Amino acid sequence: xxxxxxxxxxxxxxxxxxxxxxxxxxxxxxxxxxxxxxxxxxxxxxxxxxxxxxxxxxxxxxxxxxxxxxxxxxxxxxxxxxxxxxxxxxxxxxxxxxxxxxxxx
Amino acid sequence: xxxxxxxxxxxxxxxxxxxxxxxxxxxxxxxxxxxxxxxxxxxxxxxxxxxxxxxxxxxxxxxxxxxxxxxxxxxxxxxxxxxxxxxxxxxxxxxxxxxxxxxxxxxxxxxxxxxxxxxxxxxxxxxxxxxxxxxxxxxxxxxxxxxxxxxxxxxxxxxxxxxxxxxxxxxxxxxxxxxxxxxxxxxxxxxxxxxxxxxxxxxxxxxxxxxxxxxxxxxxxxxxxxxxxxxxxxxxxxxxxxxxxxxxxxxxxxxxxxxxxxxxxxxxxxxxxxxxxxxxxxxxxxxxxxxxxxxxxxxxx
Numbered sequence: 001x002x003x004x005x006x007x008x009x010x011x012x013x014x015x016x017x018x019x020x021x022x023x024x025x026x027x028x029x030x031x032x033x034x035x036x037x038x039x040x041x042x043x044x045x046x047x048x049x050x051x052x053x054x055x056x057x058x059x060x061x062x063x064x065x066x067x068x069x070x071x072x073x074x075x076x077x078x079x080x081x082x083x084x085x086x087x088x089x090x091x092x093x094x095x096x097x098x099x100x101x102x103x104x105x
Numbered sequence: 106x107x108x109x110x111x112x113x114x115x116x117x118x119x120x121x122x123x124x125x126x127x128x129x130x131x132x133x134x135x136x137x138x139x140x141x142x143x144x145x146x147x148x149x150x151x152x153x154x155x156x157x158x159x160x161x162x163x164x165x166x167x168x169x170x171x172x173x174x175x176x177x178x179x180x181x182x183x184x185x186x187x188x189x190x191x192x193x194x195x196x197x198x199x200x201x202x203x204x205x206x207x208x209x210x211x212x213x214x215x216x217x218x219x220x221x222x223x224x225x226x227x228x229x230x231x232x233x234x235x236x237x238x239x240x241x242x243x244x245x246x247x248x249x250x251x252x253x254x255x256x257x258x259x260x261x262x263x264x265x266x267x268x269x270x271x272x273x274x275x276x277x278x279x280x281x282x283x284x285x286x287x288x289x290x291x292x293x294x295x296x297x298x299x300x301x302x303x304x305x306x307x308x309x310x311x312x313x314x315x316x317x318x319x320x321x322x323x324x325x326x327x328x329x330x331x332x333x334x335x336x337x338x339x340x341x342x343x344x345x346x347x348x349x350x351x352x353x354x355x356x357x358x359x360x361x362x363x364x365x366x367x368x369x370x371x372x373x374x375x376x377x378x379x380x381x382x383x384x385x386x387x388x389x390x391x392x393x394x395x396x397x398x399x400x401x402x403x404x405x406x
Contacts, residue, residue, distance in 0.1 A: 027368035049163030049371050051199050051230055065199045065230035068163065088226045089369075090269050091311055 017041055017075065022094065024052050024066070024086075029094035038079050038101040045071040052086040054094075062087070146392025149255040152180050152187040152217065153298075153386040155335030156225065156355035159208040160198035165358035165371035166379060169198075173211060175404045176356040176385050181216050183387065188255040190217040193335035193353060194225025194265065194300030196241065200232070205240055219254065225300040225336065226265040234266060249278050251285050256390040257331075257397075258289050262299040264314050272301030272314035272336075279319050286323050294329045294395050296388075302334040304343055304350045307363035312337050324348055331388070331397050337369075339382070340401050351399055354384035380405035 018040040023030040025047040044054045046066040054063040054072055063072035076098040086092035157173045166172060197204035212220060228237040243250040251260045260282060264272035306312040324330045330348040338355035358371045359382040384403040
């Protein structure tokens with residue numbers, strides 16, 4: 001019985017997607033490089049008065065203009081290295097490294 | 106470029122221009138003006154405004170509509186309506202429909218012969234500029250264009266789309282400029298207008314245009330070239346041979362002097378100081394002599 005319960009919990013957890021967040025502040029992505037498992041949703045929130053964007057270098061994703069307090073999310077489903085920048089301030093750069101999704105035990 | 110080198114350059118480059126604060130605000134004029142005596146042809150004027158950022162609401166200015174209204178009042182109080190007004194970009198803060206509508210209505214109250222605009226990076230941040238060009242672009246639909254007015258041949262350029270470091274003009278625009286400029290006489294005063302500075306003001310903050318040198322090479326054969334930019338929200342000037350560069354004050358908020366802060370951005374100043382750092386620019390083209398006088402008036406003047 002105990003084993004079955006643990007298995008149910010494990011399946012439930014793996015079905016839930018993971019979340020993480022990156023603040024945009026002082027003209028920088030505050031966590032410039034993060035590593036997440038495939039399926040993770042990343043949210044960015046702009047804390048500057050100036051608008052910023054989260055724009056993939058290959059344009060595969062683009063938040064468009066985020067004003068002060070605006071948030072934007074993107075779910076990374078495929079493993080790989082995703083480099084991005086702010087389209088208004090290209091000196092602002094960030095990287096998301098997506099690893100294989102954690103396998104259920 | 107290191108900050109010391111930058112300051113040295115600014116000091117050296119400033120030798121050809123009388124530039125500074127006067128009782129009437131910030132004024133500048135080409136030294137060649139002094140040689141020009143009274144000419145039979147009348148002076149002609151146009152006005153540059155920049156970086157109105159309608160929709161901005163932060164510590165640096167909590168009422169950008171009020172300061173833009175003051176700028177419009179200054180234009181409408183000029184002794185003679187300017188032949189045209191050029192807005193050098195960042196009309197709105199986020200290109201939202203209500204912001205575009207507000208700035209369009211306010212621009213409609215300016216008394217001038219014509220109105221032109223070039224895009225800033227804020228104007229293209231959502232849709233690559235589709236809505237901006239639909240609302241403020243040239244009737245031809247072209248994203249860059251030239252026109253003849255106020256005794257000058259003016260090029261209105263776009264250097265804010267798909268930027269990767271500083272501003273970028275791109276191959277197509279540079280080729281178009283080459284063809285356009287080839288048709289102009291050497292003694293025709295040329296005015297170049299674009300949002301991001303067309304010289305290396307401070308590359309670490311993106312305050313430069315990566316492919317500007319090719320355009321400058323096309324401009325060197327002309328007797329007088331005046332380059333008008335926005336983006337950096339402060340009045341700076343530089344002389345390079347017969348080409349003079351002027352960046353403009355914003356009507357919304359100042360930004361730090363190059364390299365004096367960890368990053369660029371809206372700069373909050375003590376109450377009472379804001380109006381002194383915002384302004385409009387009047388450009389006078391002297392009849393006959395073809396010399397250009399640039400006068401910056403702050404909103405406090």
